[in-house]
Amino acid sequence: MPFAERDLLAEIMAWGSKLPGFAQSHARQGIRVARCIVEGIEDRDGTPHPGIGAPSPHTLHDLALDIAWNFWLDDCFDSHPEQSSNRMLCLDDFESSDTDDAPLEVWSAAEVRAGMRSVVDASEAGLALWMDSVVEMTKAFQRNKRASREGEEWTFAEYLDNGERSSTVPHVLATIALLYGLDMPQRMTDPAFTRLIRHLSLEIRLENDLMSAEKELEEGDSANVTQIMNRFMPLSIVTDFIEEQRQSYERMVLDDLDALMPDDVFGRAMRLLLEAAHWFYTVEQDRYSRPHRALAR
DSSP states (O other): OOHHHHHHHHHHHHHGGGSTTOOHHHHHHHHHHHHHHHHEEEOTTSOEEEOOOOSSTTHHHHHHHHHHHHHHHHHHHHHOGGGSOSSOOOHHHHHOSOOTTOOHHHHHHHHHHHHOSSOSSOOHHHHHHHHHHHHHHHHHHHHHHHHHHHTOOOOHHHHHHHHHHHTOHHHHHHHHHHHHTOOHHHHTTOHHHHHHHHHHHHHHHHHHHHHHHHHHHHHTOOOSHHHHHTTTSOHHHHHHHHHHHHHHHHHHHHHHHHTSOTTOHHHHHHHHHHHHHHHHHHHOHHHHSOGGGOOOO
16 A cells, blocks of 8 residues: 555544544545545546546545545444434534534534545535535435334335435535535536436446345345335346446436536546446445455455
8 A cells, every 4th residue: 555545544544533433444445436536547448537636635635534434424324323313314413513412423424524624715605515415415324224124115216316315426526516616506506417416326326236235135224226126026137127227327427427518527526436436336345245255355
């Protein structure tokens, strides 16, 4: 591991020491995805996609920290359910200045905001959008938890609606906007832009579910699209059906990205997120597969 990456890993591990169960894997995975966005990545055909760069020396740190928190928070609903809220949280919970007795989701979000070093001149609208994305992502994780524990049977449409937010894509884009000084609130008024975010979110949600289907079935986690559709068709057919859906969302993402200007930072970031997801689900199979099937790193 390069010296600079060891330093970054150590810094994020030090930040995460307050979070129960925060592991080196969370920090490392956050750094890996953040590097894809900042520095670039090759797609599956070997075509390079340059990164969006870093406007501050702290940008990579801040983005990696936020993404590492996403991985940890997702895991926490399984590993530390007693510390998470049993009621659906709202914006007022996250805006409270009293975090001493706050649920895990709330006080950890405050730690993320405090840990970011480069957010100094962020607009009020940008900060509000970032916080809204935190709330919506957390609520989507909560709905997943409830579905698994209470045996809730979602429809395909209901699952996709929640999956748009549980994919973490809207939140990661809000974080990028915050760190890069981009006017995401204004872009969100464009239906074509919000459609692109939805398509990218669902491509990544479905790709994640396909990778983790066996593991989540064994763990009794019913918040997976393959289990939802298995109520209506055999699993062998389900896998093909979901893969077709995933591919269709990917095609729509690529078509929508082609319509953007080449220097559109959001467009470049979303293409990098798409390629980072493909790469991540290939190299990090131990996170999404049963242990005895995990690939060596």
